[in-house]
Amino acid sequence: MSKLEQFVRNLKDQQLLLPIWFENGALKLINQLKLPHKEEILTIQKVEDLAEAIRNMTIRGSGAIGIAGAWGMYLAALHSGGTREEMIRAARLLKSTRPTAVNLMKTIDEIMDCVNGFEMTPIDRIEAKVIEILERQLQFEHLLGSHGANLINDGDTVLTHCHSGALAGSGYGGRALSVIRKAYEQGKNIQVIACETRPYLQGARITAYELQKFGIPVTLITDNMSGYCMSVGRVQKVVVGSDRVAANGDLANKIGTYMHALAAKEHDIPFYTATSSHTIDFSIQSGADIEVEFRGAEEVTSLNGQRLSPKGVEAIYPSFDITPNSYLSGIITEKGVITHPFSQNLQQLNSKVVQ
Ligand code: RUB
Numbered sequence: 147m148s149k150l151e152q153f154v155r156n157l158k159d160q161q162l163l164l165p166i167w168f169e170n171g172a173l174k175l176i177n178q179l180k181l182p183h184k185e186e187i188l189t190i191q192k193v194e195d196l197a198e199a200i201r202n203m204t205i206r207g208s209g210a211i212g213i214a215g216a217w218g219m220y221l222a223a224l225h226s227g228g229t230r231e232e233m234i235r236a237a238r239l240l241k242s243t244r245p246t247a248v249n250l251m252k253t254i255d256e257i258m259d260c261v262n263g264f265e266m267t268p269i270d271r272i273e274a275k276v277i278e279i280l281e282r283q284l285q286f287e288h289l290l291g292s293h294g295a296n297l298i299n300d301g302d303t304v305l306t307h308c309h310s311g312a313l314a315g316s317g318y319g320g321r322a323l324s325v326i327r328k329a330y331e332q333g334k335n336i337q338v339i340a341c342e343t344r345p346y347l348q349g350a351r352i353t354a355y356e357l358q359k360f361g362i363p364v365t366l367i368t369d370n371m372s373g374y375c376m377s378v379g380r381v382q383k384v385v386v387g388s389d390r391v392a393a394n395g396d397l398a399n400k401i402g403t404y405m406h407a408l409a410a411k412e413h414d415i416p417f418y419t420a421t422s423s424h425t426i427d428f429s430i431q432s433g434a435d436i437e438v439e440f441r442g443a444e445e446v447t448s449l450n451g452q453r454l455s456p457k458g459v460e461a462i463y464p465s466f467d468i469t470p471n472s473y474l475s476g477i478i479t480e481k482g483v484i485t486h487p488f489s490q491n492l493q494q495l496n497s498k499v500v501q
Contacts, residue, residue, distance in 0.1 A: 150220075150273045157280070162317030163356065165210040166217055171224075173217055175205050176313060182355035193222045193236045200243040200250075203346060207314020208389040208425060209283060209321065212249025215240050216279045219257040220272050228267030233258065245437045246398050246466050247389040248427045253279055283316035286422040287324040289480035294325030294385065294420050295332055297476070297483065302329075302382040303337040305372060308400035309348035310387025310420065311356045321387040321420040323356060325478060330362050338364045339375060343400060345445045345463065369402045373409040384410045384417040385478070391419070391426045395471030395488025396433030401464055407473035416475040423479050426492055433468035441465050 147155075154167045166175040173196060177186040188204065190196050196218045199205050205214050222228075222236035237254045244250060260275045261267045298304060304326055311323035319327035329336050338357055342350035350366055357364040367375060375381050384406055388397040397403075397419050410417040430436055446461035447454060455461070477484040481498045484491045 148273065150277060153277050153280070157284075157317065160317075162284075163312035163359070164317045165205055165207070165313040165315075166214050168217065168220070173221060175199065175214075177204050178206055178313060178352060179204055181313075181351050190221070192225065193218050193239065196221060197239045197243050200240070206346075206348070207309060207311075207320060208247035208249050208387065209315035209422075210313060211244060211247055212253045212424075213280065213283060213316055215250045216253040216257055216276050219254060220276050223261075223267040223269055223272050228261075228269065230261075230265055230267070233261060233267055244439060246439045249422075249424055252424055280316060283422070284318060286424075286480040287315055287318040287320065288328075290321060290420055290422060290478050291319055291324030291328035293480070293483050294418065294478040295328035295334075297416070297418065297478070298325065298329040298334060298336060298383060300334045301336070302334070303339055303380055304329075304383045304385055305339040305341065305375065305381045305406065306353060306384070307341045307349065307369075307372075307386045307403050307406055308343045309352040309356075311353060313352060313356065314348075314387065319356075319360075321422070321478075322385045323353070323360075325385050325418075325420045326357075326362060327360055330360065336362070338362060339372075339381060340364050340366050341369045341372060341402065341406070342366060343402060344369055345449065348400070369405070372406050373412075376409050376413040376415055381410075381413075381415055384415060385420055386418075388419045388421045388425055389466060390430070390436050391421060391477065391492075392430045392432050392436060393426070393428045393489060393492060394432050395474060395477060395484075395492060396436075397421075397469050397471075397474070397477075398433065398436045398438065398466045399469065401467050404467040404469045404473075407469045411473050417473055418476050418478050418483075419469075419474065420478040423481055423495060426477075426479075426495075428492075428496065433470060436466075436468060438467070439465040 226232035
């Protein structure tokens, strides 16, 4: 058994919900489109099929697609003979799948950096890099979870949007749900309100599924109920993930996040994003420069293949929105919680080493 396979086996022995792993010479991934009704495991042999799985949301969530990017590069090296040309082609293909989440681009670049200068890819270097990425992501989830849990009080109800959990990350609790899981493990009596997250229903399907598995009380609402819940005092904190954070703290997250931030500000409810320092993109000065992915209009006009609106009606689907930093109470990272002024404090975070 290779070092990498041994590493994956150890991961599977921990209490983790892995979105993707390697087994018997192929990638295995949980089909997130089928959750919660079916826990289907798909086998993927080719980088092209992995790219399609990322594009069509079979695997999703910024942390998980970052990890998938690294695994995809490993698959390319295994099956293409690892020529430089093939690795460049695989990197391009994987990066083209989803534009907003920066982790995907960064992990692929990390793999490319460790094979640059080689005509034939040294597979052991990639294996070591994949292990490093997986270990790091998992460590980040525990660390940011602990920092974030300090902000959650006994008795709080935390509202979250979309799914920023184990299957969107590396298996412990992803970002937002790591904060919630750690607070729960500390013995705090907490509740979660999960927003369903139209049109893909990541909240209704996957956040609710994970929280049930962890035994954490969860109440589901449709996205348009958050203002009401806040106005009647049912929400004490908001914690969401982020697909990309600009150098000034503006963040891109699942469409609807901005709407919850507006309502939270009106009701003086602390609004946090839980993320890792790797999701901060210092090459982007503000949210205005973050590319927002637009997906097919049929994802709005239909649900599970069932048409909702009259034929011929136009629809748009911006898959993410930008929440300006002025709505944020803090950015929870593995290095600590960053507060205003974000531009300055994020720069300092950049040079800080994880303890
Ligand atoms: C998922 C989404 C999640 C983020 C942030 O988008 O927006 O809220 O990934 O969570 P999609 P995290 O379902 O379109 O991939 O920071 O944990 O990834």
